[in-house]
Amino acid sequence: MNLSRLRKIRIVVSLLFFFSVSFLFLDIFNLVPASYFKPVLYFQFVPSLLSFLKLFGLLSTGFIAVLIFTGLFGRVYCSSVCPLGTLIDILNRLKKRKKKIQKFTFTKPFNMIRYSILVLIIFTLISGTNFGLIFFDPYSNYGKITNSIFKPLLISINNFANSNLEKLGIFLLTPIEFTGVEFTALIFAIVLFMIVLILSYSNGRLFCNSICPVGSLLGLISKFSLYKISINEETCLECGSCEKYCKAGCIDSKNKFIDFSRCISCFDCFDSCPTSGLKYESVFSKKKINKPAESKRYFIKSLGLFSIGFMGFQNLKKVSVYVKSKLSDAKENYSTPPGSKNSESYSSNCTACHLCVSVCPTQVLQPSFLEFGVFNMLTPFMNYRKGYCNYDCQKCSDVCPTGAITSLNLEKKKLVQIGIAKFIKDNCVVYTQKTDCGACAEHCPTKAVHMEPENNLRVPKVEEEICIGCGACEHACPTVPYKAIYVEGNLNHKTAKKPNIKKVEQKINLKEEFPF
Numbered sequence: 001m002n003l004s005r006l007r008k009i010r011i012v013v014s015l016l017f018f019f020s021v022s023f024l025f026l027d028i029f030n031l032v033p034a035s036y037f038k039p040v041l042y043f044q045f046v047p048s049l050l051s052f053l054k055l056f057g058l059l060s061t062g063f064i065a066v067l068i069f070t071g072l073f074g075r076v077y078c079s080s081v082c083p084l085g086t087l088i089d090i091l092n093r094l095k096k097r098k099k100k101i102q103k104f105t106f107t108k109p110f111n112m113i114r115y116s117i118l119v120l121i122i123f124t125l126i127s128g129t130n131f132g133l134i135f136f137d138p139y140s141n142y143g144k145i146t147n148s149i150f151k152p153l154l155i156s157i158n159n160f161a162n163s164n165l166e167k168l169g170i171f172l173l174t175p176i177e178f179t180g181v182e183f184t185a186l187i188f189a190i191v192l193f194m195i196v197l198i199l200s201y202s203n204g205r206l207f208c209n210s211i212c213p214v215g216s217l218l219g220l221i222s223k224f225s226l227y228k229i230s231i232n233e234e235t236c237l238e239c240g241s242c243e244k245y246c247k248a249g250c251i252d253s254k255n256k257f258i259d260f261s262r263c264i265s266c267f268d269c270f271d272s273c274p275t276s277g278l279k280y281e282s283v284f285s286k287k288k289i290n291k292p293a294e295s296k297r298y299f300i301k302s303l304g305l306f307s308i309g310f311m312g313f314q315n316l317k318k319v320s321v322y323v324k325s326k327l328s329d330a331k332e333n334y335s336t337p338p339g340s341k342n343s344e345s346y347s348s349n350c351t352a353c354h355l356c357v358s359v360c361p362t363q364v365l366q367p368s369f370l371e372f373g374v375f376n377m378l379t380p381f382m383n384y385r386k387g388y389c390n391y392d393c394q395k396c397s398d399v400c401p402t403g404a405i406t407s408l409n410l411e412k413k414k415l416v417q418i419g420i421a422k423f424i425k426d427n428c429v430v431y432t433q434k435t436d437c438g439a440c441a442e443h444c445p446t447k448a449v450h451m452e453p454e455n456n457l458r459v460p461k462v463e464e465e466i467c468i469g470c471g472a473c474e475h476a477c478p479t480v481p482y483k484a485i486y487v488e489g490n491l492n493h494k495t496a497k498k499p500n501i502k503k504v505e506q507k508i509n510l511k512e513e514f515p516f
Contacts, residue, residue: 469490
């Protein structure tokens with residue numbers, strides 16, 4: 001087999017994975033069915049590992065396949081499956097367009113740094129926290145970059161194009177409502193992207209070989225891989241071409257040495273060598289093997305069918321409030337999404353990849369700052385100022401790759417109590433302005449919040465037993481700066497009683513304004 005073909009295969013596979021994963025985050029029109037998410041993310045190492053440790057399901061065994069492939073062929077995951085790795089390659093490609101020749105040199109490994117980070121990750125996992133993975137998991141970091149930088153940019157382009165096309169009478173696109181990016185998540189994504197950009201421009205895959213814990217772990221395994229790249233001393237001309245094209249900086253052409261723990265199996269060296277001076281053979285073979293590693297061609301092809309669906313969200317109009325609320329609506333606990341069971345389980349399994357944030361149709365899921373503490377920074381929380389949990393939606397539980405949000409059927413989800421609405425009488429416009437409002441009750445899907453007559457006005461009352469903590473009341477409440485009704489999160493999710501009405505329909509009409 002012509003070894004240079006391996007590079008072409010790798011490029012095709014890596015782009016397939018890259019665009020498949022990227023589309024999950026950038027699907028602003030909700031074209032991808034929820035059932036496609038987990039198959040597409042099956043081979044993502046950290047989400048698969050965490051999901052397996054929690055659920056022990058066959059659909060969570062992708063990391064085992066990655067370990068097997070690494071034991072056979074080296075770090076093919078890093079070159080072909082990891083979306084952050086492919087992003088780095090794309091950035092390298094952009095640099096190459098500016099220069100005629102892309103030159104890399106052999107560099108000594110930063111073992112102290114990469115193995116210290118790996119030990120830190122293992123220690124935090126044993127301690128029951130995902131603090132390390134939140135900042136270092138490559139898949140989750142790619143998700144943060146895509147959701148906080150690329151997706152807002154895509155939405156802006158779409159809305160700008162739609163606005164100009166509408167002026168010409170062309171209604172081809174649909175405007176997308178966007179509530180903005182959480183400041184902490186945006187800053188982290190920008191800093192991370194700049195680090196990746198600088199390291200990729202200066203030293204290719206230095207990020208993967210010095211910072212990424214998955215790369216460090218797979219590098220340890222790849223030292224003992226069955227098939228390895230090596231230099232053929234009989235045919236090597238010592239031209240150094242392979243070293244110049246090695247973006248991992250692991251080829252020492254002068255001493256004819258390859259550090260396979262840092263080799264990402266990109267196969268660029270095969271394409272650059274003019275004399276077939278490189279071999280890819282079994283460690284047990286002395287002769288060249290003609291058919292190495294055909295099984296590495298296996299890849300996912302589940303992304304190819306889309307269902308058309310669109311879920312829009314319009315900001316609700318605020319009632320005119322001239323008396324500002326004075327009592328704080330500060331929460332002791334913030335709500336976690338339905339299916340996360342409890343705060344401890346949620347924080348110990350979430351890597352903050354922000355896929356749930358990206359797919360949430362009402363944008364209630366937002367990256368946290370200190371809502372869950374320093375060690376769980378950027379973990380998504382229910383931000384009812386931004387949105388509310390749609391009564392007829394369980395998409396976050398369908399797409400979560402780590403099991404932090406477990407799958408729920410819709411009927412069960414409608415009874416999960418993630419929090420309880422709390423009413424602050426002295427903040428309510430009914431009392432402060434002596435006027436009817438009823439926004440909270442109008443938008444409560446279970447009628448846990450309802451209106452009762454009092455002094456010729458109708459005032460809100462909360463029936464906690466049937467409240468599910470969706471936050472529709474808090475989101476709809478017009479008082480400023482503090483809400484008159486807010487949701488206090490349950491540390492452990494409970495089961496609400498079924499509403500005492502025959503049929504409950506979603507009361508939040510996305511096309512209507514408040515009934516004032």
